């Protein structure tokens with residue numbers, strides 16, 4: 464089972480490996496040790512590499528390159544893709560423009576984080592035609608450095624772009640058509656069924672390519688672990704040191720990778736990544752632009768799926784409150800039967816969902832926004848970027864200018880599940896433009912939720928900040944500029 468690796472067009476066989484092996488472990492055991500391990504949980508960026516996948520745009524095969532965290536991606540999920548590591552950038556002695564710029568701008572001190580920064584900058588260099596501070600911040604959102612203070616690294620990003628603007632093409636741009644051809648040659652690896660015997664036991668990895676095969680496989684193997692990108696699941700391997708005996712990957716199932724925009728609804732396949740879903744989401748709900756900016760880091764958004772976020776059922780996951788407020792439904796599939804359920808009914812208790820053995824999420828169905836509908840989202844976390852919510856709130860308001868006002872509110876971090884805030888909805892509908900909203904919202908939240916106290920926030924803080932977010936939303940609906948409300952502590956500082 465092969466990938467393309469760095470500058471070679473010749474397929475590279477991953478070899479017989481334990482299916483629980485991460486890309487990072489695989490690289491380092493193959494003497495590609497430029498990619499470093501810092502946290503092994505997707506938080507520091509030391510392990511960043513770039514993965515290229517074939518996409519067809521306007522009937523033309525192209526390769527889309529994305530940065531990923533190799534520490535929490537499994538090696539077998541790269542089959543048929545192009546992996547570029549820091550070893551693959553220079554051409555002989557000649558360093559890549561981003562490497563040269565990191566040197567001339569003094570972007571490296573102790574150097575441990577440097578390969579990760581170089582790879583994030585390489586993805587930026589490769590993917591963007593022009594540069595601004597937002598794009599740089601986004602590209603570097605998953606990379607931590609304790610020594611340089613970031614300024615020289617940001618200068619390196621600008622400097623490498625000045626080289627690019629002079630028309631300098633790097634190896635991968637110059638040789639794109641050869642890589643496209645080589646990746647097309649790997650397409651024959653359709654359904655993947657790998658068996659690994661470590662002497663005592665056999666570990667299985669299956670990656671079907673279509674919905675029926677996935678469904679059949681899960682029906683025959685109800686206890687198999689479903690893997691999407693693994694940004695939640697693989698922490699079991701890297702942090703809890705567990706080993707999965709049977710992994711079924713959904714990330715090659717073509718039907719789960721599709722987005723269908725119809726007149727009345729948008730259907731997003733469960734294996735669509737955040738970056739892939741972003742344009743359709745932001746086009747219909749512009750508020751989601753800044754909200755998604757707050758979701759994890761770019762390497763996580765490039766890889767992690769929306770279906771994985773919902774199925775993971777974390778009470779502090781960010782998409783569920785938003786999708787609840789948007790009155791979304793889930794299409795579930797088991798064997799040959801499908802059922803559609805309202806998303807808010809999916810979450811039963813802490814990390815427990817309605818999913819039955821062998822059942823999986825096929826897609827998320829979101830009604831198209833009506834005229835004048837306004838979605839307002841809030842995320843409270845300790846860090847602006849790459850941090851999980853303490854509290855998340857999504858308020859969807861329809862008919863604000865008519866007598867038939869409708870309010871749907873989804874909340875995260877307020878109980879053991881992502882939950883609709885029906886009491887707050889009533890209060891908001893009644894008093895959204897009144898002075899007493901803050902107090903009434905606090906009382907409604909206190910009636911409906913008994914939030915927990917943990918490292919992220921106390922129960923009382925969660926109640927108070929949520930009431931504040933309801934007030935902030937009302938001010939936003941009344942036309943106040945968000946910048947004026949920085950004291951609500953959601954702003955970047």
Ligand SMILES: Cc1cc2nc3c(=O)[nH]c(=O)nc-3n(C[C@H](O)[C@H](O)[C@H](O)COP(=O)(O)OP(=O)(O)OC[C@H]3O[C@@H](n4cnc5c(N)ncnc54)[C@H](O)[C@@H]3O)c2cc1C
Pocket residue numbers: 504505506535688689690691692693694695696697713733734757758759760763766767768769770771772773774775779780781782818822823824825849850851852
């Ligand atoms: C550094 C870091 C930062 C993060 N930041 C955020 C954040 O800001 N906000 C946030 O909400 N989350 C965050 N996360 C969590 C995670 O990235 C998301 O929950 C992500 O969407 C999970 O998707 P995945 O494809 O990686 O799922 P996986 O890890 O592959 O799967 C998660 C769970 O869902 C199940 N599953 C996956 N797909 C299906 C399916 N189609 N049907 C049934 N079950 C399925 C799996 O079996 C598993 O139990 C972060 C994670 C990391 C590592």
Ligand code: FES
Pocket residue numbers: 499500501502503504505506507508509510511532533534535
């Ligand atoms: S090692 Fe820290 S993000 Fe991978």
Ligand code: FES
Pocket residue numbers: 570571572573574575576577607608609610611
């Ligand atoms: S150069 Fe030392 S951590 Fe970044």
